[in-house]
Amino acid sequence: MSETxxxxxVSDTALWVAHYRAEESARPDAxxxxxxxxxxxxxxxPAIAKSFGRISRHSAWSIVTRTVMIDDxxxxxxxxxxxxxxxxxxxxDTRPYRLxxxxxxxxxxxxxxxxxxxxxxxxxxxxxxxxxxxxxVNLADARERRAFLASxxxxxxxxxxxxxxxxxxxxxxxxxxxxxxxxxxxxxAFWIAEYYAPHVYPYLRRIGHSNRMRNAPFQFFPPDWLVxxxxxxxxxxxxxxxxxxxERFNRRSPLNWFARLFLRYSAEARERLRKGSGYMxxxxxx
Numbered sequence: 001m002s003e004t005x006x007x008x009x010v011s012d013t014a015l016w017v018a019h020y021r022a023e024e025s026a027r028p029d030a031x032x033x034x035x036x037x038x039x040x041x042x043x044x045x046p047a048i049a050k051s052f053g054r055i056s057r058h059s060a061w062s063i064v065t066r067t068v069m070i071d072d073x074x075x076x077x078x079x080x081x082x083x084x085x086x087x088x089x090x091x092x093d094t095r096p097y098r099l100x101x102x103x104x105x106x107x108x109x110x111x112x113x114x115x116x117x118x119x120x121x122x123x124x125x126x127x128x129x130x131x132x133x134x135x136x137v138n139l140a141d142a143r144e145r146r147a148f149l150a151s152x153x154x155x156x157x158x159x160x161x162x163x164x165x166x167x168x169x170x171x172x173x174x175x176x177x178x179x180x181x182x183x184x185x186x187x188x189a190f191w192i193a194e195y196y197a198p199h200v201y202p203y204l205r206r207i208g209h210s211n212r213m214r215n216a217p218f219q220f221f222p223p224d225w226l227v228x229x230x231x232x233x234x235x236x237x238x239x240x241x242x243x244x245x246x247e248r249f250n251r252r253s254p255l256n257w258f259a260r261l262f263l264r265y266s267a268e269a270r271e272r273l274r275k276g277s278g279y280m281x282x283x284x285x286x
Contacts, residue, residue, distance in 0.1 A: 006048045010169050010216040011115050014091030017165060019045030020063040031068050031249050036094040040122055051212055057254040065242035069279045070164055073192055074099060077160050082190065084156035088139060089166035092119065101130040108152055109134045149181055160190040167193050168218045175220055176232045183233035183284050191282045195225055195239050200276040234282040241278035
């Protein structure tokens with residue numbers, strides 16, 4: 001297989017993400033520590049990252065800052081009364097092992113059966129900090145997905161749904177269906193997902209439709225991200241931006257020198273860049 005097609009399908013992006021989390025965890029100034037990422041990533045994760053060349057710097061920065069944003073959201077949500085987490089498309093995430101969580105707190109991870117099996121085997125000697133359950137579900141199968149969402153976590157009342165690195169790979173029709181199905185379950189009180197402003201779409205299309213991503217292309221480009229979710233039952237409660245996380249940890253975005261010079265003299269351009277991408281916390285529309 002050529003270097004430009006190391007990602008065989010969307011589940012391989014989990015290895016890519018785990019590689020960057022393992023790299024970050026090894027830094028002396030790490031924004032977070034994910035000690036299990038290196039165990040999960042294997043040899044293919046670093047190879048996938050290397051195949052992206054210079055773009056890899058931007059991917060690494062984006063994944064590291066989004067990890068911090070989501071960690072913060074989750075800590076605050078648990079402290080404020082969320083009584084369960086449902087992680088759809090969980091990939092190789094290890095938050096149940098590294099976040100401070102109540103021992104009885106329910107956390108459900110969902111992904112393709114082969115990925116769930118790999119994770120179960122690789123982490124079989126590790127003890128999560130909460131009540132962790134993993135379920136193999138093909139979320140692309142509408143009937144299977146609907147049956148699962150209707151039955152999961154029946155004893156919880158304020159569930160937070162997490163879809164990290166999931167939405168961009170879906171079509172608008174698929175995201176709309178998922179949003180409406182989540183809205184039907186009254187116990188799903190919050191949803192964490194990506195946010196992108198339309199002015200960054202050209203960059204995402206270049207990356208997401210490159211030869212490197214041809215087996216897992218980005219597909220979700222609504223005219224307005226927030227309007228789309230509102231139309232399908234979910235309203236923005238909060239948005240956090242990667243650039244703010246970078247400033248907090250003194251970790252600058254890997255822009256070239258020309259872009260930095262331009263931004264230095266344009267407050268409008270800086271604000272446009274800052275609000276280009278992040279993660280948002282949504283609540284159901286009444």
